[in-house]
Amino acid sequence: MNEFEDLLNSVSEVAPGDVVTAEVLTVDAGQANVAISGTGVEGVLTLRELTNDREADINELVKVGETLELLVLRQVVGKDTDTVTYLVSKKRLEARKAWDKLVGREDEVVTVKATRAVKGGLSVEFEGLRGFIPASMIDTRFTRNTERFVGQEFDAKIKEVDPAENRFILSRRDVVEETAAAARQEVFSKLTVGENVTGKVARITSFGAFIDLGGVDGLVHLTELSHERNVSPKSVVTVGDEVEVKVLAIDEEEGRVSLSLKATTPGPWDGVEQKLAAGDVIEGKVKRLTDFGAFVEVLPGIDGLVHISQISHKRVENPKDALTVGQDVTVKVLEVNAADERVSLSIKALEERPAQAEGEEKAEKRESRPRRPKRQEKRDFELPETQTGFSMADLFGDIEL
Incomplete structure (x- = not known):
């Protein structure tokens, strides 16, 4: 008993909460035995008190003969041997130092490593x-799949530090937003309406495509994707494509940029005079029908008009009675007006005019001519000479009243 009391007295200078220096004596069975300097007692450093990585190999983290700075957690007295040891921790000492470094550093940006996805x-x-x-502070958009961040190192802003409550809250979103804002400002300072810029297709919607210009997403509206009408955005571009676009409008206050893809590509009307000329006979497809005629696609992006009067030699009351959408037709080019982007076509010019139709046409022309009012014949109502000079008495003298 006296020896045991002497042993306890010899280690009274070591107490829980002390920071001590220790030398690694052995490394075995997932723990390291250390000799606490200046005390004559030993301590036990487990893998759990060394790192948060449960899969780590302790032999790679500490070596025999190595000197470590450790935090004393508690005293442990052996049941059978009456030996006194101490449970020590390297991890908690580092955490204490980290807390000391964090106090008062709210709103600062630090580099952290995502260790695991947890609830929320x-x-x-x-x-x-x-x-x-928190999930709401991971990115600018709510993130459901937090697993994809595990193992990554990134910057985050310190939002709250409370050592007493062991509370340490950060926000990655704040850093992302600030970085994006700086990038947007730089991009807007370089953009000019009317210039061509290069960007990457970020995402596609039903109404167009968003192009990443290096920190700012500009919109290419559906109508500015292609010279062709009624195209699907997915048929024109693919996410990840690098494209050249023209800047149509800039609204820095709202963070909006309007772009055009078709403005950077040759239009269907460019050089149309070399492709079409009056008198040409070509194949086309009926695209749409109206009350006054049919629009026929004769070249990609170029629709010409077959007026109702040019559909047939026979009288056509409604283009739908003679043609259908999608029908292939042969037409003759009557006129090409590139400036106004108009092409006049005719179907009946390629058909032989029937004799009956010729007679009907003449009749239609006659009917269509405005009728002149009939001229009234000028008549003189002069009395014969034999009746001149008669008085009323001479005329009615024989009549008895």
Whole structure:
């Protein structure tokens, strides 16, 4: 008993919470035995008190003969041997130092590593200290798949530090937004309406495509994707494509940029005079029908008009009675007006005019001529000479009243 009391007295200078220096004596069975300097007692350093990585190999983290700075957690007295040892921790000492470094550093940006996905967000590590990033603070858009961040290192802003409550909250979203804002400002300062710029297709919607210009997403509206009408955005571009676009409008206050893809590509009307000329006979497809005629696609992006009067030699009351959408037809070019982007076509010019139709046409022309009012014949109502000079008495003298 006296020897045991002497042993306890010899180690009274070591107490839980002390920071000590220790030399690694052995490394075995997932733990390291250390000799606490200046005390004559030993300590036990487990893998759990060395790192948060449960899969780590302790032999790669500490070596025999190595000197470590450790935190004393508690005293342990052997049941059978009456030996006194101490449970020590390297991880918690690093965490204490990290807490000391964090106090008063709210709104600062630090580099953290995502260790695992937890309910409601991400668990991260900063200099041995465990922090938490809520799901709403991971990115600018709500992130459901937090697993994809595990293992990554990234910058995050410190939002809250409370050592007493072991509370350490960070936000990656704040850093992303600030970085994006700086990038947007730089991009807007370089953009000019009317210039051509290069970007990458970021995403596609039903109404167009968004192009990443290096920090700013500009919209190419559906009508500005292609010279062709009624095209699907997915048939024109693919996510990831690098494209050249023209800047149509800039609204820096709203963060909007309007772009055009078709403005950077030759239009169907460019050089149309070399492709079409009056008198040409070509094949086309009926694209749409109206009350006054049919529009026929004669070249990609170029629709010509077959007026109702040019559909047939026979009288046509409605183009739908003679043609259908999608029908292939042969037409003759009557006129090409590139300036106004108009082409006049005729179907009946390629058909032989029937004799009956010729007679009907003449009749139609006669009917269509405005009728002149009939001229009234000028008549003189002069009385014969034999009746001149008669008085009323001479005329009615024989009549008895």
